[in-house]
Amino acid sequence: MAAVTSSFSLSTLTQSSQRKLTLSSSPRFVNSDSDSFRFRLSFSSHCVGLRASNSVSKMVVRCSSSVSDPPTVSETKLNFLEAYKRPIPSIYNSVLQELIVQQHLMRYKRSYTYDPVFALGFVTVYDQLMEGYPSDEDRDAIFKAYIKALNEDPDQYRVDAQKLEEWARGQNSTSLIEFSSREGEVEGVLKDIAERAGGKGDFSYSRFFAVGLFRLLELANAMEPTILEKLCGALNINKRSVDRDLDVYRNLLSKLVQAKELLKEYIDREKKKREERAEPQQANEAITKCVGQEQFSDMITR
Template identity: 75%
Template sequence: MKMAAVTSVSFSSISQSKFPIASVRNLASNFDAFKFRSTILSRDSCNLRVSTSSPMVIHCMSTSTDLPTVSETKLNFLKAYKKPVPSIYNSVLQELIVQQHLMRYKSTYRYDPVFALGFVTVYDQLMEGYPSDEDRETIFKAYIKALNEDPDQYRADAQQLEEWARSQTASTLVNFASRDGEVEAALKDIAERAGSKGSFSYSRFFAVGLFRLLELANATEPTVLEKLCAALNINKKSVDRDLDVYRNLLSKLVQAKELLKEYVDREKKKREERTESQKANEAVTKCLAGYQYAGL
Protein backbone atom coordinates (compact mmCIF):
# COMPACT_ATOMS: atom_id res chain seq x y z
CA MET A 1 0.00 0.00 0.00
CA LYS A 2 1.28 3.43 -0.87
CA MET A 3 1.30 6.07 1.83
CA ALA A 4 -0.57 8.45 -0.43
CA ALA A 5 -3.58 6.19 -0.14
CA VAL A 6 -3.54 6.66 3.60
CA THR A 7 -2.66 10.29 3.90
CA SER A 8 -5.31 11.35 1.42
CA VAL A 9 -8.01 10.46 3.96
CA SER A 10 -8.15 12.40 7.21
CA PHE A 11 -9.95 11.19 10.32
CA SER A 12 -12.56 13.92 9.99
CA SER A 13 -13.31 13.14 6.34
CA ILE A 14 -13.87 9.43 6.84
CA SER A 15 -17.34 9.92 8.30
CA GLN A 16 -18.35 11.94 5.24
CA SER A 17 -17.42 9.24 2.73
CA LYS A 18 -19.98 6.97 1.03
CA PHE A 19 -19.51 3.20 1.25
CA PRO A 20 -21.62 0.15 0.34
CA ILE A 21 -23.87 -0.73 3.28
CA ALA A 22 -22.61 -3.61 5.45
CA SER A 23 -24.36 -5.67 8.10
CA VAL A 24 -24.19 -4.37 11.67
CA ARG A 25 -23.80 -7.87 12.99
CA ASN A 26 -20.53 -8.24 11.07
CA LEU A 27 -18.92 -5.21 12.68
CA ALA A 28 -17.29 -7.18 15.51
CA SER A 29 -15.82 -9.71 13.09
CA ASN A 30 -14.54 -6.90 10.89
CA PHE A 31 -12.90 -5.40 13.95
CA ASP A 32 -10.96 -8.67 14.35
CA ALA A 33 -8.52 -7.32 11.76
CA PHE A 34 -7.51 -4.62 14.25
CA LYS A 35 -5.89 -7.20 16.55
CA PHE A 36 -2.56 -6.54 18.16
CA ARG A 37 0.58 -8.57 17.66
CA SER A 38 0.56 -10.25 21.04
CA THR A 39 0.91 -14.01 20.78
CA ILE A 40 3.33 -14.51 23.66
CA LEU A 41 2.39 -13.33 27.14
CA SER A 42 4.74 -13.00 30.07
CA ARG A 43 3.74 -14.09 33.56
CA ASP A 44 4.95 -10.74 34.83
CA SER A 45 2.51 -7.93 35.53
CA CYS A 46 3.38 -4.27 35.37
CA ASN A 47 3.78 -1.64 38.04
CA LEU A 48 4.09 1.84 36.63
CA ARG A 49 7.03 4.09 37.47
CA VAL A 50 7.09 7.67 36.23
CA SER A 51 10.41 8.90 34.90
CA THR A 52 11.79 11.87 36.81
CA SER A 53 13.25 13.30 33.61
CA SER A 54 9.95 13.28 31.75
CA PRO A 55 6.53 12.80 33.40
CA MET A 56 5.15 11.61 30.06
CA VAL A 57 7.49 8.61 29.96
CA ILE A 58 6.19 5.62 31.92
CA HIS A 59 8.32 2.55 32.60
CA CYS A 60 7.09 -0.92 33.49
CA MET A 61 8.62 -3.00 36.28
CA SER A 62 7.81 -6.70 36.53
CA THR A 63 6.58 -8.44 39.65
CA SER A 64 5.98 -12.05 40.52
CA THR A 65 2.21 -11.67 40.82
CA ASP A 66 -0.11 -13.45 38.39
CA LEU A 67 -1.56 -11.56 35.47
CA PRO A 68 -5.29 -10.89 35.35
CA THR A 69 -7.22 -12.95 32.82
CA VAL A 70 -9.22 -11.54 29.95
CA SER A 71 -12.40 -12.49 31.79
CA GLU A 72 -11.29 -10.55 34.86
CA THR A 73 -10.54 -7.46 32.79
CA LYS A 74 -13.94 -7.64 31.09
CA LEU A 75 -15.61 -8.19 34.47
CA ASN A 76 -13.82 -5.15 35.89
CA PHE A 77 -15.22 -3.08 33.04
CA LEU A 78 -18.77 -4.37 33.60
CA LYS A 79 -18.51 -3.65 37.32
CA ALA A 80 -17.34 -0.09 36.64
CA TYR A 81 -20.01 0.61 34.02
CA LYS A 82 -23.26 -1.19 34.76
CA LYS A 83 -25.55 0.50 32.24
CA PRO A 84 -26.44 -1.36 29.02
CA VAL A 85 -24.38 -0.31 26.00
CA PRO A 86 -26.10 -0.26 22.57
CA SER A 87 -25.07 -3.33 20.58
CA ILE A 88 -23.39 -1.39 17.78
CA TYR A 89 -20.93 0.05 20.30
CA ASN A 90 -20.80 -2.89 22.72
CA SER A 91 -19.66 -5.43 20.13
CA VAL A 92 -16.67 -3.27 19.21
CA LEU A 93 -15.84 -2.38 22.81
CA GLN A 94 -15.82 -6.03 23.87
CA GLU A 95 -13.51 -7.01 21.03
CA LEU A 96 -11.32 -3.99 21.67
CA ILE A 97 -10.85 -4.67 25.37
CA VAL A 98 -9.88 -8.28 24.70
CA GLN A 99 -7.20 -7.27 22.23
CA GLN A 100 -5.89 -4.45 24.39
CA HIS A 101 -5.72 -6.78 27.39
CA LEU A 102 -3.39 -9.09 25.44
CA MET A 103 -1.23 -6.15 24.41
CA ARG A 104 -1.29 -4.52 27.84
CA TYR A 105 0.16 -7.53 29.66
CA LYS A 106 2.97 -8.36 27.26
CA SER A 107 6.35 -8.27 28.99
CA THR A 108 7.58 -5.64 26.49
CA TYR A 109 4.62 -3.31 26.97
CA ARG A 110 5.37 0.26 27.98
CA TYR A 111 2.83 3.04 28.17
CA ASP A 112 3.78 6.06 26.05
CA PRO A 113 1.93 9.24 25.02
CA VAL A 114 1.85 8.41 21.29
CA PHE A 115 0.09 5.16 22.13
CA ALA A 116 -2.31 7.11 24.37
CA LEU A 117 -3.03 9.59 21.58
CA GLY A 118 -3.73 6.70 19.22
CA PHE A 119 -6.11 5.01 21.62
CA VAL A 120 -7.96 8.23 22.45
CA THR A 121 -8.32 8.93 18.70
CA VAL A 122 -9.65 5.44 18.04
CA TYR A 123 -12.04 5.55 20.99
CA ASP A 124 -13.44 8.98 20.16
CA GLN A 125 -13.97 7.97 16.52
CA LEU A 126 -15.66 4.70 17.46
CA MET A 127 -17.90 6.31 20.07
CA GLU A 128 -18.79 9.39 18.02
CA GLY A 129 -22.54 9.89 18.07
CA TYR A 130 -23.03 7.95 21.31
CA PRO A 131 -26.41 8.94 22.83
CA SER A 132 -24.85 10.53 25.94
CA ASP A 133 -21.58 12.49 26.10
CA GLU A 134 -21.43 11.91 29.85
CA ASP A 135 -21.85 8.15 29.47
CA ARG A 136 -19.28 8.08 26.69
CA GLU A 137 -16.64 9.54 29.01
CA THR A 138 -17.72 7.27 31.87
CA ILE A 139 -17.27 4.26 29.58
CA PHE A 140 -13.82 5.53 28.63
CA LYS A 141 -12.77 5.74 32.27
CA ALA A 142 -14.23 2.33 33.10
CA TYR A 143 -12.43 0.80 30.12
CA ILE A 144 -8.98 2.18 30.99
CA LYS A 145 -9.34 1.41 34.70
CA ALA A 146 -10.29 -2.17 33.83
CA LEU A 147 -6.81 -2.44 32.31
CA ASN A 148 -5.24 -1.07 35.52
CA GLU A 149 -4.21 2.20 33.89
CA ASP A 150 -5.07 5.86 34.42
CA PRO A 151 -7.75 7.34 32.12
CA ASP A 152 -6.87 10.89 33.19
CA GLN A 153 -3.28 10.35 32.08
CA TYR A 154 -4.47 9.07 28.70
CA ARG A 155 -6.59 12.17 28.14
CA ALA A 156 -3.96 14.58 29.45
CA ASP A 157 -1.12 13.10 27.39
CA ALA A 158 -3.25 12.95 24.26
CA GLN A 159 -4.26 16.58 24.68
CA GLN A 160 -0.66 17.66 25.28
CA LEU A 161 0.52 15.87 22.13
CA GLU A 162 -2.30 17.37 20.09
CA GLU A 163 -1.43 20.89 21.25
CA TRP A 164 2.24 20.26 20.58
CA ALA A 165 1.61 18.85 17.10
CA ARG A 166 -0.49 21.86 16.08
CA SER A 167 2.54 24.07 16.66
CA GLN A 168 4.88 21.89 14.58
CA THR A 169 5.89 21.77 10.94
CA ALA A 170 6.99 18.74 8.96
CA SER A 171 10.62 19.67 9.63
CA THR A 172 10.34 20.23 13.39
CA LEU A 173 8.19 17.13 13.82
CA VAL A 174 10.78 14.88 12.23
CA ASN A 175 13.74 16.59 13.95
CA PHE A 176 12.42 16.21 17.50
CA ALA A 177 15.70 14.64 18.65
CA SER A 178 17.57 17.93 18.15
CA ARG A 179 15.31 19.87 20.50
CA ASP A 180 14.40 19.91 24.18
CA GLY A 181 10.95 19.70 25.68
CA GLU A 182 8.62 17.29 27.45
CA VAL A 183 7.10 15.85 24.29
CA GLU A 184 10.50 15.71 22.62
CA ALA A 185 11.85 13.76 25.61
CA ALA A 186 8.99 11.26 25.33
CA LEU A 187 9.67 10.77 21.62
CA LYS A 188 13.38 10.30 22.29
CA ASP A 189 12.56 7.64 24.87
CA ILE A 190 10.37 5.83 22.32
CA ALA A 191 13.12 6.00 19.69
CA GLU A 192 15.67 4.63 22.16
CA ARG A 193 13.48 1.72 23.23
CA ALA A 194 12.32 0.94 19.69
CA GLY A 195 15.93 0.83 18.59
CA SER A 196 16.78 -1.90 21.09
CA LYS A 197 15.35 -5.41 20.81
CA GLY A 198 12.68 -6.47 23.27
CA SER A 199 12.00 -3.13 24.96
CA PHE A 200 9.34 -1.70 22.68
CA SER A 201 5.89 -3.14 21.94
CA TYR A 202 4.53 -1.74 18.69
CA SER A 203 0.76 -1.63 18.25
CA ARG A 204 -1.79 -0.22 15.85
CA PHE A 205 -2.73 2.38 18.44
CA PHE A 206 0.82 3.65 18.12
CA ALA A 207 0.45 3.84 14.32
CA VAL A 208 -2.77 5.84 14.67
CA GLY A 209 -1.06 8.15 17.16
CA LEU A 210 1.74 8.83 14.67
CA PHE A 211 -0.68 9.68 11.89
CA ARG A 212 -2.67 11.93 14.20
CA LEU A 213 0.52 13.90 14.93
CA LEU A 214 1.11 14.29 11.19
CA GLU A 215 -2.47 15.34 10.55
CA LEU A 216 -2.45 17.99 13.28
CA ALA A 217 0.87 19.35 12.01
CA ASN A 218 -0.50 19.47 8.43
CA ALA A 219 2.42 17.27 7.43
CA THR A 220 0.74 14.35 5.68
CA GLU A 221 3.08 14.14 2.71
CA PRO A 222 4.22 10.52 2.20
CA THR A 223 7.88 11.32 2.83
CA VAL A 224 7.19 12.88 6.25
CA LEU A 225 5.83 9.67 7.76
CA GLU A 226 8.79 7.80 6.35
CA LYS A 227 11.22 10.21 8.02
CA LEU A 228 9.33 10.20 11.30
CA CYS A 229 9.28 6.40 11.41
CA ALA A 230 13.02 6.35 10.72
CA ALA A 231 13.65 8.87 13.53
CA LEU A 232 11.60 6.72 15.92
CA ASN A 233 13.11 3.42 14.70
CA ILE A 234 9.65 2.17 13.70
CA ASN A 235 8.92 -0.08 10.72
CA LYS A 236 7.06 2.11 8.22
CA LYS A 237 5.56 -0.87 6.37
CA SER A 238 3.82 -1.93 9.57
CA VAL A 239 2.52 1.60 10.11
CA ASP A 240 1.22 1.84 6.53
CA ARG A 241 -0.58 -1.48 6.81
CA ASP A 242 -2.10 -0.72 10.21
CA LEU A 243 -3.35 2.72 9.16
CA ASP A 244 -5.09 1.10 6.22
CA VAL A 245 -6.72 -1.45 8.57
CA TYR A 246 -7.86 1.36 10.86
CA ARG A 247 -9.31 3.34 7.97
CA ASN A 248 -11.27 0.30 6.81
CA LEU A 249 -12.52 -0.28 10.34
CA LEU A 250 -13.85 3.26 10.57
CA SER A 251 -15.56 2.96 7.21
CA LYS A 252 -17.36 -0.17 8.42
CA LEU A 253 -18.39 1.61 11.59
CA VAL A 254 -19.84 4.44 9.53
CA GLN A 255 -21.85 1.89 7.54
CA ALA A 256 -23.17 0.27 10.72
CA LYS A 257 -24.18 3.63 12.18
CA GLU A 258 -25.98 4.53 8.97
CA LEU A 259 -27.93 1.27 9.17
CA LEU A 260 -28.76 1.93 12.81
CA LYS A 261 -29.96 5.45 12.03
CA GLU A 262 -32.15 4.17 9.19
CA TYR A 263 -33.64 1.55 11.51
CA VAL A 264 -34.33 4.09 14.26
CA ASP A 265 -35.90 6.51 11.76
CA ARG A 266 -38.15 3.78 10.36
CA GLU A 267 -39.29 2.69 13.81
CA LYS A 268 -39.95 6.31 14.79
CA LYS A 269 -42.04 6.84 11.67
CA LYS A 270 -44.03 3.67 12.35
CA ARG A 271 -44.72 4.79 15.91
CA GLU A 272 -45.87 8.19 14.69
CA GLU A 273 -48.14 6.57 12.11
CA ARG A 274 -49.61 4.24 14.72
CA THR A 275 -50.17 7.20 17.04
CA GLU A 276 -51.92 9.21 14.31
CA SER A 277 -54.06 6.21 13.39
CA GLN A 278 -55.00 5.68 17.02
CA LYS A 279 -55.93 9.35 17.41
CA ALA A 280 -58.09 9.18 14.28
CA ASN A 281 -59.85 6.08 15.56
CA GLU A 282 -60.47 7.74 18.91
CA ALA A 283 -61.90 10.82 17.18
CA VAL A 284 -64.27 8.67 15.12
CA THR A 285 -65.35 6.75 18.21
CA LYS A 286 -66.09 9.99 20.08
CA CYS A 287 -68.00 11.34 17.11
CA LEU A 288 -70.16 8.21 16.86
CA ALA A 289 -70.75 8.28 20.60
CA GLY A 290 -71.91 11.89 20.23
CA TYR A 291 -74.37 10.97 17.52
CA GLN A 292 -75.73 8.12 19.62
CA TYR A 293 -76.12 10.43 22.60
CA ALA A 294 -78.07 12.91 20.49
CA GLY A 295 -80.39 10.12 19.37
CA LEU A 296 -79.31 10.36 15.71
Protein backbone atom coordinates in the same frame (compact mmCIF):
# COMPACT_ATOMS: atom_id res chain seq x y z
CA MET B 1 -21.50 17.81 28.12
CA ALA B 2 -19.90 18.81 24.87
CA ALA B 3 -19.22 16.07 22.39
CA VAL B 4 -15.73 14.66 22.60
CA THR B 5 -14.85 13.59 19.07
CA SER B 6 -11.60 13.28 17.24
CA SER B 7 -10.98 15.18 14.04
CA PHE B 8 -8.90 12.29 12.74
CA SER B 9 -9.65 12.29 9.05
CA LEU B 10 -11.05 9.15 7.50
CA SER B 11 -10.91 10.78 4.09
CA THR B 12 -7.25 11.58 4.64
CA LEU B 13 -6.52 7.97 5.44
CA THR B 14 -8.57 6.78 2.50
CA GLN B 15 -6.65 9.02 0.13
CA SER B 16 -3.22 8.13 1.51
CA SER B 17 -2.01 4.89 0.01
CA GLN B 18 1.30 5.34 1.77
CA ARG B 19 -0.32 4.96 5.21
CA LYS B 20 -1.39 1.38 5.70
CA LEU B 21 -2.81 -0.23 8.91
CA THR B 22 -3.84 -3.92 9.67
CA LEU B 23 -6.26 -4.68 12.46
CA SER B 24 -7.36 -7.77 10.54
CA SER B 25 -10.93 -6.51 10.37
CA SER B 26 -13.86 -8.81 9.92
CA PRO B 27 -17.32 -7.26 9.70
CA ARG B 28 -20.33 -8.91 11.28
CA PHE B 29 -23.21 -6.59 10.66
CA VAL B 30 -26.11 -5.68 9.92
CA ASN B 31 -29.54 -7.32 10.07
CA SER B 32 -32.97 -5.85 10.61
CA ASP B 33 -32.96 -6.12 14.37
CA SER B 34 -29.31 -5.94 15.40
CA ASP B 35 -26.57 -3.85 13.86
CA SER B 36 -23.16 -5.00 15.03
CA PHE B 37 -19.58 -4.82 13.90
CA ARG B 38 -16.55 -6.87 14.78
CA PHE B 39 -12.89 -6.39 14.16
CA ARG B 40 -9.70 -7.98 15.34
CA LEU B 41 -6.44 -6.54 16.48
CA SER B 42 -3.52 -8.86 17.05
CA PHE B 43 -1.72 -7.97 20.26
CA SER B 44 0.06 -10.08 22.88
CA SER B 45 0.12 -10.48 26.66
CA HIS B 46 1.85 -9.81 30.01
CA CYS B 47 2.93 -6.91 32.32
CA VAL B 48 2.14 -4.68 35.34
CA GLY B 49 3.86 -2.48 37.90
CA LEU B 50 4.90 1.11 37.46
CA ARG B 51 8.21 2.89 37.63
CA ALA B 52 8.85 6.50 36.76
CA SER B 53 11.30 7.49 34.06
CA ASN B 54 14.14 9.67 35.31
CA SER B 55 15.36 10.63 31.88
CA VAL B 56 12.34 12.38 30.43
CA SER B 57 9.22 14.30 31.27
CA LYS B 58 6.43 13.52 33.68
CA MET B 59 4.34 12.35 30.74
CA VAL B 60 6.28 9.09 30.47
CA VAL B 61 5.17 6.21 32.68
CA ARG B 62 6.92 2.87 32.43
CA CYS B 63 5.14 -0.42 32.94
CA SER B 64 7.30 -3.36 33.97
CA SER B 65 6.40 -7.03 34.32
CA SER B 66 7.00 -7.53 38.05
CA VAL B 67 3.70 -9.33 38.63
CA SER B 68 3.89 -13.08 38.00
CA ASP B 69 0.14 -13.58 37.64
CA PRO B 70 -1.55 -10.85 35.62
CA PRO B 71 -5.36 -10.81 35.54
CA THR B 72 -7.13 -13.01 33.06
CA VAL B 73 -9.09 -11.71 30.08
CA SER B 74 -12.34 -12.67 31.79
CA GLU B 75 -11.34 -10.69 34.89
CA THR B 76 -10.62 -7.60 32.78
CA LYS B 77 -13.97 -7.94 30.98
CA LEU B 78 -15.73 -8.41 34.31
CA ASN B 79 -14.03 -5.28 35.68
CA PHE B 80 -15.38 -3.34 32.72
CA LEU B 81 -18.92 -4.70 33.11
CA GLU B 82 -18.91 -3.94 36.83
CA ALA B 83 -17.63 -0.41 36.24
CA TYR B 84 -20.24 0.34 33.58
CA LYS B 85 -23.49 -1.51 34.19
CA ARG B 86 -25.75 0.19 31.65
CA PRO B 87 -26.58 -1.56 28.37
CA ILE B 88 -24.49 -0.53 25.34
CA PRO B 89 -25.99 -0.58 21.82
CA SER B 90 -24.80 -3.66 19.96
CA ILE B 91 -22.97 -1.79 17.19
CA TYR B 92 -20.69 -0.25 19.84
CA ASN B 93 -20.67 -3.09 22.35
CA SER B 94 -19.41 -5.74 19.93
CA VAL B 95 -16.46 -3.52 19.00
CA LEU B 96 -15.66 -2.64 22.60
CA GLN B 97 -15.79 -6.25 23.79
CA GLU B 98 -13.39 -7.43 21.11
CA LEU B 99 -11.17 -4.39 21.58
CA ILE B 100 -10.81 -4.84 25.33
CA VAL B 101 -9.84 -8.50 24.88
CA GLN B 102 -7.09 -7.63 22.44
CA GLN B 103 -5.88 -4.64 24.46
CA HIS B 104 -5.72 -6.83 27.55
CA LEU B 105 -3.29 -9.12 25.73
CA MET B 106 -1.20 -6.14 24.68
CA ARG B 107 -1.43 -4.47 28.11
CA TYR B 108 0.02 -7.46 29.95
CA LYS B 109 2.78 -8.22 27.49
CA ARG B 110 6.14 -8.24 29.27
CA SER B 111 7.61 -5.54 27.05
CA TYR B 112 4.57 -3.24 27.25
CA THR B 113 5.36 0.33 28.19
CA TYR B 114 2.78 3.07 28.35
CA ASP B 115 3.67 6.23 26.45
CA PRO B 116 1.70 9.32 25.37
CA VAL B 117 1.87 8.52 21.64
CA PHE B 118 0.17 5.21 22.40
CA ALA B 119 -2.40 7.09 24.51
CA LEU B 120 -3.05 9.53 21.68
CA GLY B 121 -3.61 6.63 19.31
CA PHE B 122 -6.06 4.89 21.61
CA VAL B 123 -7.98 8.09 22.33
CA THR B 124 -8.19 8.74 18.59
CA VAL B 125 -9.46 5.22 17.91
CA TYR B 126 -11.96 5.35 20.77
CA ASP B 127 -13.37 8.72 19.81
CA GLN B 128 -13.77 7.62 16.21
CA LEU B 129 -15.46 4.36 17.17
CA MET B 130 -17.82 6.06 19.62
CA GLU B 131 -18.61 9.09 17.49
CA GLY B 132 -22.37 9.52 17.35
CA TYR B 133 -22.98 7.62 20.59
CA PRO B 134 -26.42 8.57 21.96
CA SER B 135 -25.03 10.15 25.14
CA ASP B 136 -21.79 12.12 25.53
CA GLU B 137 -21.89 11.53 29.28
CA ASP B 138 -22.20 7.76 28.83
CA ARG B 139 -19.44 7.77 26.22
CA ASP B 140 -17.08 9.37 28.73
CA ALA B 141 -18.16 6.94 31.44
CA ILE B 142 -17.52 3.97 29.13
CA PHE B 143 -14.04 5.31 28.34
CA LYS B 144 -13.19 5.57 32.03
CA ALA B 145 -14.57 2.11 32.81
CA TYR B 146 -12.64 0.62 29.90
CA ILE B 147 -9.25 2.07 30.89
CA LYS B 148 -9.74 1.34 34.59
CA ALA B 149 -10.58 -2.28 33.73
CA LEU B 150 -7.03 -2.49 32.34
CA ASN B 151 -5.62 -1.06 35.60
CA GLU B 152 -4.57 2.20 33.97
CA ASP B 153 -5.54 5.83 34.44
CA PRO B 154 -8.16 7.24 32.02
CA ASP B 155 -7.35 10.81 33.04
CA GLN B 156 -3.70 10.28 32.13
CA TYR B 157 -4.73 9.03 28.69
CA ARG B 158 -6.82 12.12 28.03
CA VAL B 159 -4.30 14.60 29.44
CA ASP B 160 -1.34 13.12 27.58
CA ALA B 161 -3.30 12.90 24.32
CA GLN B 162 -4.32 16.54 24.66
CA LYS B 163 -0.73 17.64 25.32
CA LEU B 164 0.51 15.87 22.19
CA GLU B 165 -2.32 17.31 20.10
CA GLU B 166 -1.55 20.85 21.27
CA TRP B 167 2.15 20.34 20.62
CA ALA B 168 1.59 18.89 17.15
CA ARG B 169 -0.58 21.84 16.10
CA GLY B 170 2.44 24.06 16.59
CA GLN B 171 4.77 21.92 14.47
CA ASN B 172 5.51 21.62 10.77
CA SER B 173 7.08 18.99 8.53
CA THR B 174 10.61 19.98 9.58
CA SER B 175 10.20 20.54 13.31
CA LEU B 176 8.16 17.38 13.74
CA ILE B 177 10.98 15.09 12.65
CA GLU B 178 13.75 17.15 14.30
CA PHE B 179 12.47 16.64 17.86
CA SER B 180 15.77 15.13 18.97
CA SER B 181 17.58 18.46 18.52
CA ARG B 182 15.19 20.37 20.81
CA GLU B 183 14.22 20.41 24.46
CA GLY B 184 10.69 20.22 25.76
CA GLU B 185 8.19 17.92 27.44
CA VAL B 186 6.91 16.24 24.28
CA GLU B 187 10.37 16.24 22.71
CA GLY B 188 11.56 14.34 25.79
CA VAL B 189 8.79 11.80 25.36
CA LEU B 190 9.72 11.21 21.73
CA LYS B 191 13.42 10.89 22.59
CA ASP B 192 12.57 8.30 25.22
CA ILE B 193 10.52 6.32 22.70
CA ALA B 194 13.37 6.45 20.18
CA GLU B 195 15.83 5.15 22.77
CA ARG B 196 13.61 2.31 23.88
CA ALA B 197 12.61 1.36 20.34
CA GLY B 198 16.28 1.41 19.44
CA GLY B 199 16.98 -1.33 21.96
CA LYS B 200 17.86 0.66 25.07
CA GLY B 201 14.75 -0.31 27.02
CA ASP B 202 11.36 -1.96 26.82
CA PHE B 203 9.28 -1.01 23.82
CA SER B 204 6.22 -2.79 22.49
CA TYR B 205 4.95 -1.47 19.17
CA SER B 206 1.15 -1.46 18.80
CA ARG B 207 -1.45 -0.35 16.35
CA PHE B 208 -2.52 2.40 18.72
CA PHE B 209 1.02 3.73 18.49
CA ALA B 210 0.75 3.78 14.68
CA VAL B 211 -2.50 5.75 14.83
CA GLY B 212 -0.91 8.14 17.34
CA LEU B 213 1.95 8.84 14.92
CA PHE B 214 -0.42 9.55 12.07
CA ARG B 215 -2.48 11.84 14.29
CA LEU B 216 0.66 13.89 15.00
CA LEU B 217 1.30 14.22 11.25
CA GLU B 218 -2.28 15.25 10.59
CA LEU B 219 -2.34 17.93 13.29
CA ALA B 220 1.00 19.31 12.09
CA ASN B 221 -0.28 19.43 8.49
CA ALA B 222 2.72 17.29 7.58
CA MET B 223 1.06 14.85 5.23
CA GLU B 224 3.81 14.58 2.62
CA PRO B 225 4.54 10.90 1.87
CA THR B 226 8.15 11.16 3.02
CA ILE B 227 7.43 12.72 6.43
CA LEU B 228 5.99 9.56 7.99
CA GLU B 229 9.01 7.63 6.80
CA LYS B 230 11.39 10.18 8.33
CA LEU B 231 9.46 10.29 11.60
CA CYS B 232 9.52 6.49 11.83
CA GLY B 233 13.24 6.57 11.18
CA ALA B 234 13.81 9.16 13.91
CA LEU B 235 11.81 7.02 16.36
CA ASN B 236 13.40 3.70 15.29
CA ILE B 237 9.98 2.36 14.27
CA ASN B 238 9.37 -0.03 11.38
CA LYS B 239 7.47 2.05 8.80
CA ARG B 240 6.15 -1.04 7.04
CA SER B 241 4.28 -2.02 10.20
CA VAL B 242 2.89 1.49 10.54
CA ASP B 243 1.72 1.52 6.91
CA ARG B 244 -0.01 -1.82 7.36
CA ASP B 245 -1.74 -0.80 10.57
CA LEU B 246 -2.97 2.54 9.24
CA ASP B 247 -4.50 0.74 6.27
CA VAL B 248 -6.45 -1.57 8.57
CA TYR B 249 -7.63 1.34 10.71
CA ARG B 250 -8.89 3.02 7.56
CA ASN B 251 -10.80 -0.13 6.63
CA LEU B 252 -12.18 -0.40 10.15
CA LEU B 253 -13.53 3.14 10.09
CA SER B 254 -15.00 2.64 6.63
CA LYS B 255 -16.91 -0.45 7.74
CA LEU B 256 -18.00 1.22 10.95
CA VAL B 257 -19.41 4.16 8.99
CA GLN B 258 -21.40 1.71 6.86
CA ALA B 259 -22.70 -0.08 9.93
CA LYS B 260 -23.78 3.18 11.56
CA GLU B 261 -25.56 4.26 8.39
CA LEU B 262 -27.47 0.99 8.27
CA LEU B 263 -28.29 1.32 11.96
CA LYS B 264 -29.64 4.82 11.39
CA GLU B 265 -31.79 3.57 8.52
CA TYR B 266 -33.16 0.81 10.75
CA ILE B 267 -33.94 3.26 13.56
CA ASP B 268 -35.64 5.64 11.13
CA ARG B 269 -37.78 2.81 9.73
CA GLU B 270 -38.83 1.70 13.20
CA LYS B 271 -39.66 5.28 14.17
CA LYS B 272 -41.80 5.67 11.07
CA LYS B 273 -43.63 2.41 11.81
CA ARG B 274 -44.38 3.56 15.36
CA GLU B 275 -45.69 6.87 14.05
CA GLU B 276 -47.90 5.09 11.52
CA ARG B 277 -49.28 2.80 14.22
CA ALA B 278 -49.87 5.78 16.47
CA GLU B 279 -51.91 7.75 13.90
CA PRO B 280 -55.08 5.54 14.03
CA GLN B 281 -54.88 5.47 17.81
CA GLN B 282 -54.59 9.26 17.99
CA ALA B 283 -57.53 9.58 15.59
CA ASN B 284 -59.64 7.26 17.74
CA GLU B 285 -58.74 9.21 20.86
CA ALA B 286 -59.69 12.47 19.14
CA ILE B 287 -63.04 11.01 18.05
CA THR B 288 -63.71 9.63 21.52
CA LYS B 289 -62.88 12.98 23.06
CA CYS B 290 -65.09 14.81 20.60
CA VAL B 291 -68.03 12.43 21.16
CA GLY B 292 -67.56 12.72 24.88
CA GLN B 293 -67.71 16.52 24.70
CA GLU B 294 -70.91 16.39 22.60
CA GLN B 295 -72.53 14.03 25.07
CA PHE B 296 -71.53 16.31 27.94
CA SER B 297 -73.00 19.31 26.08
CA ASP B 298 -76.24 17.44 25.52
CA MET B 299 -76.48 16.65 29.21
CA ILE B 300 -76.07 20.32 30.13
CA THR B 301 -78.63 21.65 27.61
CA ARG B 302 -81.34 19.16 28.59
